[in-house]
Amino acid sequence: MSLPATDRPYFRSRHLEFIVVGVLLLLLTVIFPLLNAHGLLSDFTITLWGKYLCYALLAISVDLLWGYTGLLSLGQALFFSLGGYMFGMYLMLQIGMLGSYAKSGQNPNGLPDFMVFLGHTFLPPFWRPFQSFGFSVLMVFVIPGLLALAFGFLAFRSRIKGVYFSILTQALTYGAALMFFRNDFTMGGNNGFTDFKLILGHSLVDNDTGPATMRGLFIASALVLLTVCLFCHWLNGTKFGLVRQAIRDGENRVLFSGYATANFKLFVFVVAAFIAAVGGALFVPQAGIINPDQMTPDKSIEAVVWVAVGGRGTLIGPIIGAISINALRSWATQAYPDSWLIILGLIFLLVVLFLPGGMVSLPGKIKALRKSQGKPVEPAVARA
Amino acid sequence: MVWKSFRPLLLCTLVVGVGLLADVRAMAAPETARATIVRAILTSDDAQKHTIINSLIGQGDEAIREIFTAWRQDNLYIYTAPNGAKIPVELTGDKDADGTQAAVRVDSGEPLKDASGQPLRLVAKQLTAVEHDASLRRVMKNVVDLLDLGSPLPAKRLRAVQTIGFAQKADKLPVLEARTGIETDTEIKKELREAIALIHLADPDDGVKIKALVVLQELHNSSSYDLINALRAKAEKDNKPAVTAAAHSALLAIDHHRSVVKFFGTLFRGLSAGSVLLVVALGLAITFGLMGVINMAHGEMITVGAYATYITQNVFGAGMNFTLPFIKIAIHLPGLHLTGWAYQLYFLVAIPIGFLSAALVGIALERSVIRFLYRRPLESLLATFGVSLILQQMFKLTFGSNNVNVDSPVYLSSNWTVFDVTFDWNRVFVIGFAVVIVFGVWLALTKTPLGLLIRCVMQNRMMASCMGVRTERVNMLTFGLGSGLAGLAGVFVTQLGTVGPSMGQEYIVDSFMTVVVGGVGSIFGTVVSALGIGLTDQSLQQILLNPVLGKILVLLAIILFLQWRPTGLFSARSRSLD
Structure with a gap:
């Protein structure tokens, strides 16, 4: 799994890398909202970048598993959407009497609109606690965490690894998406949750106060991302972090050295689920919608590609990858709507074939190329 | 000139002649x-x-x-x-x-x-x-009502008998009884017995009713269920234990018959669903199971096969035009304008075309992408997913994003009904086809020189290469075979499902699961697991009356199954760790 020398990341020291990431994120946290408050940056851009930061969280969760532990999970979009759905339930209940059915007097109990549409007259019991912000935030962690714990326990106990792990997580995501597509699951079916109005009493849609709320959400996303980076940086330095990378590079050796690799993997899997879920929870109020389309295996694979493009096994790689690919998407779906999927597919292909270390390894490659140009060409015999 | 002036006269003679003939015939006939x-x-x-x-x-x-x-x-x-x-x-x-x-x-x-x-x-x-x-x-109305009874078409006679039976009018009894004597068709005879019994059900005499119920119990046709049920309810209310008991046992017989029919119907549908899964997964069992390549574009090979069928159909018919995206080359395929049986043959021609076109696309994919990734299976997953996105978009731009229409040939669009269980020909065909393909793959892998080479390269690529096997070529052909099988699957899913640019995605998760459950590297395991998953899926659909829930349960069952046998049903035994 270890990469050839020219594909290694640019940064010599992981501390230097963390400092660069930290400073950049801090600047983002301060500068973007300031510019926006003074009208130099549009509200649209702030929301867009807020979403990019949430995607970066998803990418970090993939990197934690794939880049550092060698587990290619195709279920991270599931945890991301589950977090989003949990927080979305809170946001749906906040709409209350502001919904379109309530306005026309057809919804005396303040149910979410889709339930009225499906003929419900009272709130299903499991929805009720989601009136509380605290409980919803708790559930953002508990539900994806429990699912990851149960699935990870079963998978790692029977030593499912490599591509089998990928295929199983893909099937899990597929099954969950099928379930959320159903109307009688009372999670909004096809259309999911949308049309949010309030978060903690602040309006998300009001022309005057809306942008300030969005700014707040942007700052929150950036700070969470910073915290997650700090956590990952700390984890990489611990003995735990080293064992984890050893599992990636030679699981059997670690196993025979007396480490219960399944427990290590399970821990990382649950932590990654937490990170993805928080990303999802922050994503939903900024995107204004969550539906089962976000939950498909395709979305998981896309997140893996962000990591591959940025550079796996690094801290900065997934962030760069998530932001650059999504920025490219925002531009290309406008400029070349027909070709966007082909561009994305080509990026998949080219990165895997020619740039396994991702964008982070580019400077190193260029340097190596320059060095070899200065030297005389090695005789071909030496290679053979 | 002379001929022209004689023509009217000749015509008159002809008309008179024909008229005379007709008269003679009318006199002879009743x-x-x-x-x-x-x-x-x-x-x-x-x-x-x-x-x-x-x-x-x-x-x-x-x-x-x-x-x-x-x-x-x-x-x-x-x-x-x-x-x-x-x-x-x-x-x-x-x-x-x-x-x-x-x-x-x-x-x-x-x-x-x-x-x-x-x-x-x-x-x-x-x-x-x-x-x-x-x-x-x-x-007159009575005569018209009974008109269809004498129709030369059996289907019309059958429907007429049924209608009369359900109307339960005693005045129609003599006609039905007279018909019983003349009728030769066994099915209509059975229906006549039922209709007469149904009319007897409305008879005021309890003895007649009970006799009729015995007949209906013997016939156990589910269409008479409602009438018998109504009679039972009435008899219960009027406190007639003999009639109630007879009606009850007739209903039980019908229920029993229904459940038997349902069981065999589910078994048949499960077998055919399993066969579809089998043919789709068989290609994957070769590319994934034997070669270790995660080909996420396998679903698109199915799509290639399906569109190949679509194009073949159009060439047999009116021809078609399409433009290749980006390079903007307009392609015109002239149509053969065939009709009748010659046109119906298009499906048989599409089978080899679907195989070959998917195999060619597969070989191109192997040469351009996959051969660089044999040592990196996880990355082959990402790269081939990229290919899958590109191909899907290409299909969309070439053939449009809507589903296209592929006709069912006559020989696949009817059914047999044996003891009330319906056997659709397309499903029977799928099962037969799956048997042929599995047998063919088994022959190819075990009895041909190429099969020997494939197996030895898959077991130990390095060693085979040292022995002088051209592993590169074997890889290419193996991947071509796997993709071609997906193309075959594509040809006949056109008869069961829709054909559109994203159709391959429906099958990809299921077929990967099939291969994993069967045991990677084992063709026989794939056969068993495909049939098992197909049957389980169909039975759960029948029990839960909910296809999606059934599918979710199957996925859960697979995850739990892998707890018990992590390497699948039939896995190659090996002493190596990974």
């Missing part, structure tokens, strides 16, 4: 329905009229319905010919300025002509109308 009706019209005695009309019962001539309709709508008149003969006619068509209408003879259905052979047009007011009263109309 009296036609039309002639009987003419006799009825010209009879003045009402009772005799009814008898004559009733004698028509059991005949299937459609003319009876037409004439009786005209009669009841007051369109029949009696025309008195110059020689005094009375000819009943039907006046049809619009009235012209003088109020005349075209006249059609009731006895022949031909236009009424005068002595010189010109069609006559008559005025309704100058003729004697053929009259009818309420009792006559009732008699």
Whole structure:
């Protein structure tokens, strides 16, 4: 799994890398909202970048598993959407009497609109606690965490690894998406949750106060991302972090050295689920919608590609990858709507074939190329 | 010139000749329905009229319905010919300025002509109308109701018997009993017995009812369920234990029969669903199981096969035009404009075309992408997913994002019904095809030189290479074979599902699961797991009445199954760790 020398990341020291990431994120946290408050940056851009930061969280969760532990999970979009759905339930209940059915007097109990549409007259019991912000935030962690714990326990106990792990997580995501597509699951079916109005009493849609709320959400996303980076940086330095990378590079050796690799993997899997879920929870109020389309295996694979493009096994790689690919998407779906999927597919292909270390390894490659140009060409015999 | 002047004369002779012939035939044959009706019209005695009309019962001539309709709508008149003969006619068509209408003879259905052979047009007011009263109309309606019983088409007779049975009218009994004697079709005979029993159910006598129930119990046809159920409820209310008990046991027999039919139906559907899964997964069992390549574009190979079928169909028909995206090359495929059986053969031609086109796309994919990734299976997953996105978008841009229509050939669009279990030909075909393909793959892998090479390269690529096997070529051909099998699957999913740019995605997760459950590297395991998953899926659908929930449960069951056998049902044993 270890990469050839020219594909290694640019940064010599992981501390230097963390400092660069930290400073950049801090600047983002301060500068973007300031510019926006003074009208130099549009509200649209702030929301867009807020979403990019949430995607970066998803990418970090993939990197934690794939880049550092060698587990290619195709279920991270599931945890991301589950977090989003949990927080979305809170946001749906906040709409209350502001919904379109309530306005026309057809919804005396303040149910979410889709339930009225499906003929419900009272709130299903499991929805009720989601009136509380605290409980919803708790559930953002508990539900994806429990699912990851149960699935990870079963998978790692029977030593499912490599591509089998990928295929199983893909099937899990597929099954969950099928379930959320159903109307009688009372999670909004096809259309999911949308049309949010309030978060903690602040309006998300009001022309005057809306942008300030969005700014707040942007700052929150950036700070969470910073915290997650700090956590990952700390984890990489611990003995735990080293064992984890050893599992990636030679699981059997670690196993025979007396480490219960399944427990290590399970821990990382649950932590990654937490990170993805928080990303999802922050994503939903900024995107204004969550539906089962976000939950498909395709979305998981896309997140893996962000990591591959940025550079796996690094801290900065997934962030760069998530932001650059999504920025490219925002531009290309406008400029070349027909070709966007082909561009994305080509990026998949080219990165895997020619740039396994991702964008982070580019400077190193260029340097190596320059060095070899200065030297005389090695005789071909030496290679053979 | 001479010929031209003789032509009218010749024509006249011909017409007269044909007319004479027709007359001779009519005399030889028994009296036609039309002639009987003419006799009825010209009879003045009402009772005799009814008898004559009733004698028509059991005949299937459609003319009876037409004439009786005209009669009841007051369109029949009696025309008195110059020689005094009375000819009943039907006046049809619009009235012209003088109020005349075209006249059609009731006895022949031909236009009424005068002595010189010109069609006559008559005025309704100058003729004697053929009259009818309420009792006559009732008699006519009865004849029309029973008309289909005598129809030459068995399907029509069957439906007529059923309708009469469900109406439960005792006055129809003699007709049905008479029909039982004439009828030769066994299925209609059975239906006649049922109809008679159903009419007996409405009989006031309990003994007759119980006898009828015994017959119905023996026939256990589920269409009589509702009537029997209603009878049981009524008998219970009226406190008639004997009738209730007979009805109850008849219902039990029907229920039992229903569950047996349902069981075999589910078994059959499960087998055919498993066969689809099998053919889709078989290609994957080769590329993934034997070669270790995660080909996420496998679903698109299925799509290639399906679109190849679509194109073949169009070439056999009217031809088609499409433009390749980006390079903007317009392609015109001329059509062969075939019809009938020649056109129906397109599906058989599409089978090799689907295989070859998918195999070629597969080989191109192997040469350009996959051969660089044999040591990095996880990355082959990402790269081939990229390929899958590109191919899907290409299909969308070439053939449009809507589903396209692939016709079912005649020989696949009917069904057999054996003991009430329906066997659709397309599903039977899928099962048979799967058997042939599995056998073919087994032969190819174990009995051919290429199969030997494939197996040795897959076991130890390095060693095979050292022995002089051209591993690169074997890889290419193996991948081509796997993709070609997906193409074959694509050809016949056109008969079961929709054909569109993203159709491959429906199968990809299922087929990966099939290979994993069967045991990676084992073709036999794939066969067993495909049939197992297909059957489980269909049974759960029947039990839960909910396809999605069934699918989710199957996925859960697979995850739990892998706890028990992490390497699948039949895995290659090896002492190596990874």
